[in-house]
Amino acid sequence: MSARAATRITPFRAHRIWEHNYIVYRRLWKVVFSGFFEPVFYLFAVGVGVGAMVDDFPGPGGAPVSYAAFVAPAMMAASAMNGAVLETSFNIFFKLQYGKVYEGVLTTPMQPADIAIGEIGWALLRGAIYSTSFIVVMAAFGLAESWTAALAVPAATLIGFAFGAVGLAAVTWMRSWQDFDLVSLVTMPMFLFSATFVPLDVYPPMLHGVVRLSPLYHGTELLRGLTLGVIDRTMLGHAAFLAVMGLIGAYVANRRLDGMLRK
Numbered sequence: 001m002s003a004r005a006a007t008r009i010t011p012f013r014a015h016r017i018w019e020h021n022y023i024v025y026r027r028l029w030k031v032v033f034s035g036f037f038e039p040v041f042y043l044f045a046v047g048v049g050v051g052a053m054v055d056d057f058p059g060p061g062g063a064p065v066s067y068a069a070f071v072a073p074a075m076m077a078a079s080a081m082n083g084a085v086l087e088t089s090f091n092i093f094f095k096l097q098y099g100k101v102y103e104g105v106l107t108t109p110m111q112p113a114d115i116a117i118g119e120i121g122w123a124l125l126r127g128a129i130y131s132t133s134f135i136v137v138m139a140a141f142g143l144a145e146s147w148t149a150a151l152a153v154p155a156a157t158l159i160g161f162a163f164g165a166v167g168l169a170a171v172t173w174m175r176s177w178q179d180f181d182l183v184s185l186v187t188m189p190m191f192l193f194s195a196t197f198v199p200l201d202v203y204p205p206m207l208h209g210v211v212r213l214s215p216l217y218h219g220t221e222l223l224r225g226l227t228l229g230v231i232d233r234t235m236l237g238h239a240a241f242l243a244v245m246g247l248i249g250a251y252v253a254n255r256r257l258d259g260m261l262r263k
Contacts, residue, residue: 013114014117014121017105017114017118017121040075040134040137043071043072043075055067057199065145065228068143069227070224071196072138073220073223073224073226074196074220075196076131076135076152077159077220079131080127080130080163080219081159081190081191082130083123083126083130084159084167085164087119088119088163088164088165088171089174092168093171093174096171096172112257112258112261115257115261116168116253117250120164120250120253123161123167123168124157124161127156127157127159127163128157130156130160131153131159131160135156138227144227146227148226148229148231151226155222156219156223158243159215159242161242162242162243164249165245165247165248165250165253166215166245166246166248167183168250168257169250170183172260190215191216193211193214194214194217195211195217195220195221196216200217215241218241218242221235222235222238222239
């Protein structure tokens with residue numbers, strides 16, 4: 001980030017991106033919730049439907065839990081991921097390549113760093129909306145088994161920050177809509193193979209290290225511990241992984257946007 005850009009960033013300028021997005025989505029509120037329903041459907045189909053035929057699973061700490069209670073935090077983590085990725089991939093790509101929204105923004109005192117902060121913040125807000133709605137669904141079906149489940153909302157927001165920042169950085173390299181096939185190529189295997197539906201111990205030992213590299217695995221384990229009331233030191237590691245991922249993504253996104261928009 002240049003010294004000139006750094007001195008001109010203020011929370012109020014970044015907040016203008018939120019104001020712009022709110023005005024746009026006020027009439028497209030159905031789009032905002034599109035990424036929320038798929039994990040909910042998975043929860044009912046797999047967690048509740050299949051769960052009725054599955055014995056209790058060993059949850060964090062080894063205590064047996066229902067399969068639905070085991071799967072629900074993973075669906076919540078996936079919901080936060082989907083919201084952030086959708087916001088910082090398709091929508092940002094359109095603004096960059098077709099809408100030319102940011103060229104107009106830069107005719108004001110705002111800087112590329114304000115845009116990066118504002119868009120990541122909006123994706124974070126979208127993820128928080130998804131996670132809050134999802135925890136309400138979990139509570140209604142008795143799947144939030146501890147008061148610490150309330151902490152799952154800020155934890156899911158951290159997941160949204162990590163994926164939103166990396167998504168914003170990644171979209172700066174995309175040049176056509178076909179490139180978005182790569183987004184699904186990354187997020188779908190991550191969704192299926194991040195200890196989402198079965199414990200990590202079920203995977204072959206040689207794959208444990210690979211699974212632990214998945215950001216969604218860290219998000220899932222973090223939310224699973226909170227919703228089931230099993231708090232231990234490993235949760236700090238999961239949170240740190242997501243925070244570092246988000247900070248690196250935000251840094252790269254800021255540098256890339258600064259280079260693209262100042263040409």
